[in-house]
Amino acid sequence: xxxxxxxxxxxxxxxxxxxxxxxxxxxxxxxxxxxxxxxxxxxxxxxxxxxxxxxxxxxxxxxxxxxxxxxxxxxxxxxxxxxxxxxxxxxxxxxxxxxxxxxxxxxxxxxxxxxxxxxxxxxxxxxxxxxxxxxxxxxxxxxxxxxxxxxxxxxxxxxxxxxxxxxxxxxxxxxxxxxxxxxxxxxxxxxxxxxxxxxxxxxxxxxxxxxxxxxxxxxxxxxxxxxxxxxxxxxxxxxxxxxxxxxxxxxxxxxxxxxxxxxxxxxxxxxxxxxxxxxxxxxxxxxxxxxxxxxxxxxxxxxxxxxxxxxxxxxxxxxxxxxxxxxxxxxxxxxxxxxxxxxxxxxxxxxxxxxxxxxxxxxxxxxxxxxxxxxxxxxxxxxxxxxxxxxxxxxxxxxxxxxxxxxxxxxxxxxxxxxxxxxxxxxxxxxx
Amino acid sequence: xxxxxxxxxxxxxxxxxxxxxxxxxxxxxxxxxxxxxxxxxxxxxxxxxxxxxxxxxxxxxxxxxxxxxxxxxxxxxxxxxxxxxxxxxxxxxxxxxxxxxxxxxxxxxxxxxxxxxxxxxxxxxxxxxxxxxxxxxxxxxxxxxxxxxxxxxxxxxxxxxxxxxxxxxxxxxxxxxxxxxxxxxxxxxxxxxxxxxxxxxxxxxxxxxxxxxxxxxxxxxxxxxxxxxxxxxxxxxxxxxxxxxxxxxxxxxxxxxxxxxxxxxxxxxxxxxxxxxxxxxxxxxxxxxxxxxxxxxxxxxxxxxxxxxxxxxxxxxxxxxxxxxxxxxxxxxxxxxxxxxxxxxxxxxxxxxxxxxxxxxxxxxxxxxxxxxxxxxxxxxxxxxxxxxxxxxxxxxxxxxxxxxxxxxxxxxxxxxxxxxxxxxxxxxxxx
Ligand SMILES: [Zn+2]
Ligand SMILES: [Zn+2]
Numbered sequence: 001x002x003x004x005x006x007x008x009x010x011x012x013x014x015x016x017x018x019x020x021x022x023x024x025x026x027x028x029x030x031x032x033x034x035x036x037x038x039x040x041x042x043x044x045x046x047x048x049x050x051x052x053x054x055x056x057x058x059x060x061x062x063x064x065x066x067x068x069x070x071x072x073x074x075x076x077x078x079x080x081x082x083x084x085x086x087x088x089x090x091x092x093x094x095x096x097x098x099x100x101x102x103x104x105x106x107x108x109x110x111x112x113x114x115x116x117x118x119x120x121x122x123x124x125x126x127x128x129x130x131x132x133x134x135x136x137x138x139x140x141x142x143x144x145x146x147x148x149x150x151x152x153x154x155x156x157x158x159x160x161x162x163x164x165x166x167x168x169x170x171x172x173x174x175x176x177x178x179x180x181x182x183x184x185x186x187x188x189x190x191x192x193x194x195x196x197x198x199x200x201x202x203x204x205x206x207x208x209x210x211x212x213x214x215x216x217x218x219x220x221x222x223x224x225x226x227x228x229x230x231x232x233x234x235x236x237x238x239x240x241x242x243x244x245x246x247x248x249x250x251x252x253x254x255x256x257x258x259x260x261x262x263x264x265x266x267x268x269x270x271x272x273x274x275x276x277x278x279x280x281x282x283x284x285x286x287x288x289x290x291x292x293x294x295x296x297x298x299x300x301x302x303x304x305x306x307x308x309x310x311x312x313x314x315x316x317x318x319x320x321x322x323x324x325x326x327x328x329x330x331x332x333x334x335x336x337x338x339x340x341x342x343x344x345x346x347x348x349x350x351x352x353x354x355x356x357x358x359x360x361x362x363x364x365x366x367x368x369x370x371x372x373x374x375x376x377x378x379x380x381x382x383x384x385x386x387x388x389x390x391x392x393x394x395x396x397x398x399x400x401x402x403x404x405x406x407x408x409x410x411x412x413x414x415x416x417x418x419x420x421x422x423x424x425x426x427x428x429x430x431x432x
Numbered sequence: 433x434x435x436x437x438x439x440x441x442x443x444x445x446x447x448x449x450x451x452x453x454x455x456x457x458x459x460x461x462x463x464x465x466x467x468x469x470x471x472x473x474x475x476x477x478x479x480x481x482x483x484x485x486x487x488x489x490x491x492x493x494x495x496x497x498x499x500x501x502x503x504x505x506x507x508x509x510x511x512x513x514x515x516x517x518x519x520x521x522x523x524x525x526x527x528x529x530x531x532x533x534x535x536x537x538x539x540x541x542x543x544x545x546x547x548x549x550x551x552x553x554x555x556x557x558x559x560x561x562x563x564x565x566x567x568x569x570x571x572x573x574x575x576x577x578x579x580x581x582x583x584x585x586x587x588x589x590x591x592x593x594x595x596x597x598x599x600x601x602x603x604x605x606x607x608x609x610x611x612x613x614x615x616x617x618x619x620x621x622x623x624x625x626x627x628x629x630x631x632x633x634x635x636x637x638x639x640x641x642x643x644x645x646x647x648x649x650x651x652x653x654x655x656x657x658x659x660x661x662x663x664x665x666x667x668x669x670x671x672x673x674x675x676x677x678x679x680x681x682x683x684x685x686x687x688x689x690x691x692x693x694x695x696x697x698x699x700x701x702x703x704x705x706x707x708x709x710x711x712x713x714x715x716x717x718x719x720x721x722x723x724x725x726x727x728x729x730x731x732x733x734x735x736x737x738x739x740x741x742x743x744x745x746x747x748x749x750x751x752x753x754x755x756x757x758x759x760x761x762x763x764x765x766x767x768x769x770x771x772x773x774x775x776x777x778x779x780x781x782x783x784x785x786x787x788x789x790x791x792x793x794x795x796x797x798x799x800x801x802x803x804x805x806x807x808x809x810x811x812x813x814x815x816x817x818x819x820x821x822x823x824x825x826x827x828x829x830x831x832x833x834x835x836x837x838x839x840x841x842x843x844x845x846x847x848x849x850x851x852x853x854x855x856x857x858x859x860x861x862x863x864x
Pocket of ligand 1: 245246247248253308309310311312
């Protein structure tokens with residue numbers, strides 16, 4: 001069951017399509033001031049692309065590049081060919097702005113419709129879009145995709161919880177687009193209003209607007225009695241609909257007919273093997289007005305090895321585990337704090353807080369993880385505590401490939417500043 | 433210069449088209465539970481329509497009718513044919529909900545594109561949509577129309593004044609959609625940020641989202657150094673784009689190929705002559721999913737007699753002067769408080785406040801208007817004051833066709849409650 005046959009292409013056919021579209025994208029991009037100059041400097045044109053691997057011959061594009069070209073430097077067409085603009089928020093500094101032609105909006109709406117379909121939304125569904133609209137791509141992105149799929153779309157926007165509940169009940173809303181950090185608050189409000197979430201008409205929640213953990217997803221599913229689906233997108237690549245989970249909930253399918261995804265070591269720029277975490281790099285293949293080539297997203301994830309049970313042939317990325325800027329290098333290994341958080345927060349014994357400490361013994365980097373343990377597990381039985389300590393250390397070693405020291409501490413013993421916990425304490429520079 | 437040749441049809445051709453579409457609308461409407469029953473009860477079918485005047489043979493539809501049919505009673509098709517829903521806000525009481533098929537959205541976007549074109553917006557313009565999105569039809573209505581016309585559309589949404597200014601400057605925004613009550617505040621903010629509105633790139637403002645006076649328009653034009661255009665729309669008739677000013681700024685052209693507009697006496701239901709104020713009644717001619725026939729808008733306006741200089745042949749309505757529910761009947765004449773407000777507030781001598789008093793002398797209704805006069809005009813020269821009094825009385829008589837008594841009072845002498853002035857004091861019942 002798929003929306004577009006591009007989702008189930010044989011790998012060889014897909015790569016042929018990618019090569020063709022990449023060449024076309026390079027030709028198009030050469031019409032923009034930025035890429036015209038960059039290609040000249042790097043002696044690039046579309047003829048350098050023979051196989052999909054040749055994408056690696058193209059230079060990266062960074063957020064700083066986009067900023068330096070603000071506002072019009074990446075446009076391949078005259079300004080009056082464009083019909084939409086989205087921009088990162090903020091009034092200080094240079095925003096990044098993305099421009100869309102009508103064809104770009106159509107392509108994006110098609111990708112969004114395909115994405116919604118992948119998680120089980122159908123044209124008979126009634127979708128309430130509970131995210132803000134405006135410059136944020138999540139609102140209009142889901143909105144256009146939902147209409148394109150033919151769903152009855154309720155542009156509820158953010159806020160006004162009571163009205164949201166009334167609309168959901170009055171119109172038998174079956175699908176929600178809801179920000180994950182709002183979803184749990186909303187579940188509480190539904191109960192406060194006297195309704196049991198199990199009795200609500202909803203079935204499917206799209207919660208990909210913010211990075212979140214598997215634990216948060218499970219919590220949302222339990223609290224709202226709903227299936228909740230993650231997705232990935234960023235304004236530079238249109239917005240939502242770059243990669244979407246399917247009903248298997250085992251990673252996000254990259255829509256590879258429209259995007260080339262690479263995962264690289266953020267230090268070296270070289271590809272990492274499937275299964276290893278690195279920085280996601282994206283290239284647009286179907287954007288005509290403002291193609292972007294090898295964009296360094298700074299988002300950290302990994303390709304999930306193997307095939308998805310759903311039958312789609314596209315590569316899947318795992319949930320985002322942080323930003324490349326957060327990366328720690330210990331004993332030559334790249335480690336991301338979110339990897340550690342995901343492991344320990346999934347353990348029932350662990351409380352609200354933890355702290356990663358980096359220090360040096362002699363010339364050797366060491367990592368220690370202080371973990372707050374819930375009171376009922378913080379018992380006097382040393383054997384039990386040592387067992388727990390060892391269990392955490394082993395689980396972490398399996399994930400980060402370095403054995404950390406683990407220190408179990410009591411609830412509320414890790415200091416907080418401004419109510420927010422500091423997650424990493426790097427003592428290596430201090431001691432050096 | 434027009435966007436669609438429907439705007440300049442000969443009256444006879446237009447009426448032929450209206451008759452054809454009205455018959456089709458009746459046939460469609462008969463598929464909805466509500467109209468099916470209503471037509472049966474009133475013995476109506478499309479064959480009763482021979483000329484456009486026969487629209488008067490159809491029963492009215494009121495807001496209460498819409499409420500009683502909430503949510504699905506007016507739909508002509510199965511729910512899964514619909515892709516959009518807008519609803520009046522509010523969590524108490526029954527909202528009114530309007531459903532759109534994809535074809536309805538396309539028709540609406542075309543009407544909006546035509547509307548923007550009529551006030552001089554072109555595809556080369558850059559339009560910043562500064563109204564809220566969501567269930568309010570103004571946001572998505574203008575957004576879709578602007579994209580349809582081919583303008584670069586910036587979905588800025590409401591609020592965040594500093595960011596609005598930054599976007600306008602960075603992207604050379606030439607057209608704004610701005611709520612009139614926000615526009616004057618915004619002008620002040622622009623100056624506070626150190627910019628002269630005369631130096632801003634904007635040229636055209638769409639300010640039709642709220643009823644406002646000619647005085648407010650002129651103020652906005654002066655303060656923002658912009659041409660500001662009024663328009664008329666309501667959710668029950670899709671949203672914005674029902675009637676729009678042209679660059680002549682002399683009334684709002686009703687898009688009569690899509691809507692039949694009538695103006696009736698709200699008491700008798702009979703048509704009033706052109707030029708006389710009454711309640712606007714609207715019939716959709718191009719809506720397939722949820723046609724509405726002879727909808728009592730409760731909005732008060734008049735047809736402007738004669739032809740517009742722009743060459744468009746459609747009827748024009750004047751700005752909304754209030755709600756039918758506000759109507760006063762004096763000596764058998766219908767009077768609307770906003771008519772009085774418009775006259776006196778346009779006079780330089782008049783201050784912030786006024787009060788309309790209705791009372792009875794013997795069996796005769798009388799109307800007195802107390803008018804606060806600015807200090808510099810409240811002089812000791814009785815002759816000058818009597819002259820002013822007479823001038824106000826004459827101007828009011830010309831507008832409301834009854835000669836009121838006029839009492840000039842000092843600044844701040846009319847009592848306010850909760851900071852808001854009471855505009856009408858009806859003493860007739862008390863004394864009767
Ligand atoms: Zn799958
Ligand atoms: Zn005109």
